[in-house]
Amino acid sequence: EEQASGQTMTASMGNNPDAEPRNGSANKTDANADSVYTVSVTGAYDNDGFKGDGDGVDRIVKKPRELTDEEASQQGKFKLSRSEKWRILKNVSAVSFAFMIQFTAFQGTANLQSSINAKDGLGTVSLSAIYAALVVSCIFVPTFLIKRLTVKWTLCLSMLCYAPYIGSQFYPRFYTLVPAGVILGIGAAPMWASKATYLTQVAGVYAKLTDQAVDGIIVRFFGFFFLAWQTAELWGNLISSLVLSNPHGGSAISGNETITDFDTCGANFCVVNTLGNENLVRPNDAEIYEISGIYLACIIVAVILIATLVDPLSR
Known part of the structure; x- marks a missing residue:
């Protein structure tokens, strides 16, 4: 056995049983000719001095073939550039701000129903109709509509x-x-379903692109969406307040009106009486039309944002 530089070589020689030992150089030659060597090698190292001497064939390293888009899609892999990251963030922002504008209009209108449409409970009944239809729609409409219109156009x-x-x-x-x-x-039901589908799908693509956990990206996208959406209540009430408190709006009761009938003063004051609480008086039609016009424009702007700025999932 010979051991050198981490390489162990064992050689054993077996002589031909028919050969007889001979003396002299001829004997050595014949003995070597009839000998059988068994060599086993354990461990090895590369000797750069023998590279390219023609004894062996250099290994050819082949580059892996690039997957086609269809093959990559089947394997769940995505061929995306870094610009796709910003495109996805743009889509999430567009959906979030479109919903903020949309619900600025809806929440502002809904909050006024019990005041401006208080007669015969019209405003309250209309709100009840909204949520009754929403319950039924949640069961049947979202899947049907999304399959036929895709997520983006279902939103619109x-x-x-x-x-x-x-x-x-x-x-x-x-x-x-x-x-x-x-x-x-x-x-409303397919709108919320398509919104959730869109954010979840683009979050999955973004996670693969940035090599992050999918769950974390989904939570981040939904968190940003609801941050924008929750501010709709603020903007809706702000618009209503600015319009209704406008001193040039011609409200039903002026702040400088002199009351000569003192039956509602002091201990006789009753908050139920509209004469004692001007907030129960329906604003004039001009103010309601102004508010409704602003809110209707918000709906149109929100739809235009989705139609023009949001990329379809098929892209």
């Missing part, structure tokens, strides 16, 4: 369903507000 159509309800504020009657509320409720 569903958001347009909010327009009739706000438009009905120009002529509030039971036969206008209640059917418009039903249309809104039917459209």
Whole structure:
């Protein structure tokens, strides 16, 4: 056995049994000719001095073949550039701000229903119709609509369903507000379903692109969405307050009105009496039309944002 530089070589020689030992150089030659060597090698090292001497064939390293788009899709892999990262963030931002504008209009309108449409409980009944239709729509409509229109265009159509309800504020009657509320409720379910589908799908692509956990990206995208969406209540009430508190709006009761009848003063004051609480008085039609016009424009802007800035999932 001979051991050198981490290499162990064992050689054993077996002589031909028919060969007889001979003396001299001829004997050595014959003995070597009849000998059988068995060599085993354990451990090895590369000797750069023998590279390229022609004894062996250099190993050819082949580059892996690039996958086609179809093969990559089947294996769940994505061929994306870094610009796709910013495109995805743009889509998430567009959806979030579109919903913020959309619900600025809806929440602002809904918060006024018990005041501006208090007669015969019209405003309250219309809100009840919205959520009753929403419950039924959640069961049947989202899957049906998304399969036929895709996620993006389901969003656009569903958001347009909010327009009739706000438009009905120009002529509030039971036969206008209640059917418009039903249309809104039917459209709300696929709108929320398509929004959740879109954010979840793009979060999965973004996670693969950035090599991050999918769950963490989904939570981050939904967190940003609801951050924008929750501010809609603030903007809606702010618009209503600015319009209704406008001193040039011609409200029903002026702040400088002199009351000569003192029956509602002091201990006789009653908050239920509209004469004692001007907040219970319906604003004049001009102010309601102004508010409704602003909110209706918000719906149109939100739909345009989705249609023009949001990329379809098929891309």
